[in-house]
Amino acid sequence: MTTETSPRIDRLQDAGSTAAPERPATSDLFGRTGSGPLSGLLIADFGRVLAGPYCTMLLADMGATVVKIESPDGDETRAWKPPVRDGQSTYYLSINRNKGSIALDLQDPDDRLIAQDIAGRADVVVENFKPNGLGRFGLDYDTVAATNPRVVYASITGFGTAGGASLPGYDLLVQALSGLMSLTGAPDSPAYRSGVAVFDVMTGLHAAIGILAALQERHRSGRGQRIEVNLMSSALSGMVNQTAGYLLSGNVPSRLGNEHPSIYPYEPLATGEGDIVIAIGNDPQFRRLCQALGTPALSDDARFATAHQRSLNREELRPLLQEALGKHGSAEWFEVLTKAQIPCAPINDVGQGLEFAERIGLNPVVEVGEGGDALPGIRNPITFSETPVSYDLIPPDHDAHREPILAWLRSTSRD
Incomplete structure (x- = not known):
């Protein structure tokens, strides 16, 4: 422990004390x-x-x-x-x-x-x-x-x-x-x-x-x-779900590129200009996606109606989604799908990531120190x-x- 002139100023309450600690500068x-x-x-x-x-x-x-x-x-x-x-x-x-x-x-x-x-x-x-x-x-x-x-x-x-x-x-x-x-x-x-x-x-x-x-x-x-x-x-x-998946089921996961092992669509998909990441985590989101893409029948198709079926039949679903996405570019789809409350994102570089965070009010960049x-x-x-x-x-x-x-x-x- 140090004297009061030390920078260490322990304001934590003593064990058993009920007094509120002060927080002076x-x-x-x-x-x-x-x-x-x-x-x-x-x-x-x-x-x-x-x-x-x-x-x-x-x-x-x-x-x-x-x-x-x-x-x-x-x-x-x-x-x-x-x-x-x-x-x-x-x-x-x-x-x-x-x-x-x-x-x-x-x-x-x-x-x-x-x-x-x-x-x-x-x-x-x-x-x-x-x-x-x-x-x-x-x-x-x-x-x-x-x-x-x-x-x-x-x-x-x-x-x-x-x-x-x-x-x-x-x-x-x-x-x-x-x-x-x-x-x-x-x-x-x-x-x-x-x-x-x-x-x-x-x-x-x-x-x-x-x-x-x-x-x-x-x-x-x-x-x-x-x-x-x-x-x-x-x-x-x-590695959460990947290590747990092995422990609980004996499944040894492998490389899937940008795909998710358990849900689909959950990856970048090609549009008319650039890729867009679409992350569908439940059935209502998938139905909204199909409506926004102008393909509502896909959400009623037995192959795709549930998360489990979409995951099993992803190779059949992917080209159908990309055909619809090909009508517009990634920037336009980002705006359309976001308004429809569908999780999606263009693939930014680091600079664009900072710009996006600034645009949505996160103020990601701070000034460290003062003056010159x-x-x-x-x-x-x-x-x-x-x-x-x-x-x-x-x-x-x-x-x-x-x-x-x-x-x-x-x-x-x-x-």
Whole structure:
């Protein structure tokens, strides 16, 4: 625990208290001022690459003070180029806003003491080293918790701490080993990776959920704990119906391209100009689709009248739908079908996706930082009615906050 001059200001109620906690604005050691739901919380971030940094960025947006502890070489993603913005990796910039950075060589005794001091004052420690990789530096859970028993310590690995402990935790490897790649692509194509490191992102979200749950338990009991997440478990959970389908029926799913194994139509279909995705999840939607396409008799055809029959007879149904869709282009059909409350979408590129989100009022782009150094960023997807997220700090340069962090350590003490 820290003195009142520390950026850690624990406003969680004491266990058993019924008094409502106050939510005043606070200023942390990086000058962020706000009243986000996690303001006053200090996170020691030993995460690298994607899963850990994505998790801590989301928590930082919510007001937590995040101290990003980097090696002397810096987070690997600083070198992942192109694309770039003013010479900096956009990969790194995408997941490191609202943090401060200090570079520490854990092999160096003095730097190691600084890292231990930060972890000893933290509410939360996040790390994604190899299992027990921080143990030799006195930064493992048991060592940190010995002097900081309220710490919530989140460990992120690729394949857990048992038989997979020695495997490198890259998202692509998990996509291959989990079976996701066997599901991605056309039936006659090679297996493909997802266009995004989907399991890294998913695991970062699972870590954030676990951290928040552990903080709530600490609020009740006063005790911290260690939580563990790994990419492989996140993958098997995140494939939901596909993994459950195998467990419950013995069905081994295979690549279906853009088709869905259980419902139809649920794929891109050709129009007179471009493709349009149509996603029919129930019989009333299919009847509305047939009316909008000018083919109402299809919904009464015994081959297509129910979801199960449509799925079985998709090869007969597809050309009939495409014949009707060929009368207009995808943009016109999007307007017509949307008005008829039929789930559909043109296939946008990423820029068009952002433009569409802007058009429907989601305001997806925010300004991170202030003045001439400000950068555009993607909005945090969570909206709070009373304690809004904030976007105060641009992603830090390597070791940019060494002096304020060291000054804070000198000016405060641990209980």
